[in-house]
Amino acid sequence: MLSRPSVVLNDLSFAWPDGDLAIADLSGAFSRGRTGLVGANGAGKSTLLRLIAGRLTPTRGSVAATGTVDYLPQQLTLDADASLADLLGIRVVVDAVRAVTAGDVSPALFDVIGADGWDVEERAAAALAATGLPPDVDRRVGELSGGEAMLAGVVGVRLRAASVALLDEPTNNLDGDARTRLYQLVREWRGTLIVVSHDIELLELMDDTAELRGGALTVFGGPFSAYRDHLADQQAAARQALTTAKQRLRVEKRNRIDAETKIARTERDGRSKRANNTIDRKAWNGVVNAGQKSAAKFRAQQDDRVAQAQSAVDAADELVRDDDRISIDLPDPEVARGRRIAVLRGADGREFVVQGPERIALTGGNGVGKTTLIERLAAGDGLLADPVAYLPQRIDTIDDQATVLDCVAAGAPGVPTAELRNRLARFLIRGRMVDRTVGSLSGGERFRVALARLLLADPPAQLLVLDEPTNNLDLDSIDRLVEALAAYHGALIVVSHDRGFLGRLQLDAELRLERDGILRLVDR
Structure with a gap:
């Protein structure tokens, strides 16, 4: 039901x-x-x-x-x-309960609290603690x-x-x-x-x-796996149907050509008989009229068969998916293998040097300071090469009022507008979207703009620092990003909780940041 x-x-x-x-x-x-x-x-x-x-x-x-x-x-x-109470959406109720507890008996406060709000702070603290978060709603x-x-x-x-x-x-x-x-x-x-x-x-x-x-x-x-399997079966059937429809179309087109050949041969034979006086004029005129009517009917039948076959191809083609995918082609920053690019420092003073086109994953639990560490690096603390391209975890630093084109062009001032539009199209940023303001974009579109601004920068970055780059990408786009990073010849530091994504990057090392601020090399 x-x-x-x-x-x-x-x-x-x-x-x-x-x-x-x-x-x-x-x-x-x-x-x-x-x-x-x-x-x-x-x-x-x-x-x-x-x-x-x-x-x-x-x-x-x-x-x-x-x-x-x-x-x-x-x-x-x-x-x-x-505060956490603001984030939880309970600040007004918490403040009302606290005011009543302190002696304020204004009727408006009781209206805010309602029948179910008296223990909201306790319920919130319990729910936060159950998920491993600090139970202090004032944090x-x-x-x-x-x-x-x-x-x-x-x-x-x-x-x-x-x-x-x-x-x-x-x-x-x-x-x-x-x-x-x-x-x-x-x-x-x-x-x-x-x-x-x-x-x-x-x-x-x-x-x-x-x-x-x-x-x-x-x-x-x-669930998704069942839908994906269903879709795969559906697409296999659709592709087979398209192949069959195309084969039928080719047959009908050949039949149409054969029909024209047959009509032309019949007309030629008739003209030959007339030239040899083997048929009188009156009979010839009758044959011509009958032949023209028959040929027209035959052509119409063949044209109808071709049209029906073409319609079947069009209908089958509609069912076969051919989705656009982003195509990322990173420029070569020509980073020498022995060049020192960056130094990551732990709280104990131990240093880890990123050298040449190395690929480093920075991992660790929520709240240990991974983002803070790479923000300091991107700002110059430990940076030994220039330029560096940094994609932050939060992409709300982009000016919402700027157009997409202006936003990306700011990082590549020497690239002609027409060429920049062509490059943006490979990120599926094309047409009127290029002239829209960043603030009007969806999360995924906004992320693609941030990614394009980073990767299309001119000159190209010798070090890419990516903080949770898969957050707003669909599954196909993640595949394209992996392919692009695999072909990138610069240094890479990536923060990600997506183990599947990290596993596909052919990493040279993984550094884990502990809560005490100490960096440890993970035995992989």
């Missing part, structure tokens, strides 16, 4: 202020339970979540949700001085790592207990332990949960898988 839909989309469309359509005439529904929402970067997943959450207003059509809706975005942009957000902030955000969604919860890439920046705790939260989730993610393990916990592609929403009953 099918469950009643919790979210219904009816001819939903949304256009950005410049008129660029992000979603067009989308209809579909999400059922109660856990749904993983997948799709290529730029397909509109984050935009769709914001429309469901009411953060954006549809240009046309409607969204209907059963009950209340809560939303956790990809980028948590709270001020560093905000500053600035004291948390990106992963800890994201995990706290998910805890806040659970505490607020909305009917429909929307999570956009919730495993971004989470270390292995934190991901395990998040997975447990998801397993125990009650109500409707819609999760945008490229984390395979998280997607395997879903009851349904929904894919947003080509302006259509496809919902499959089962």
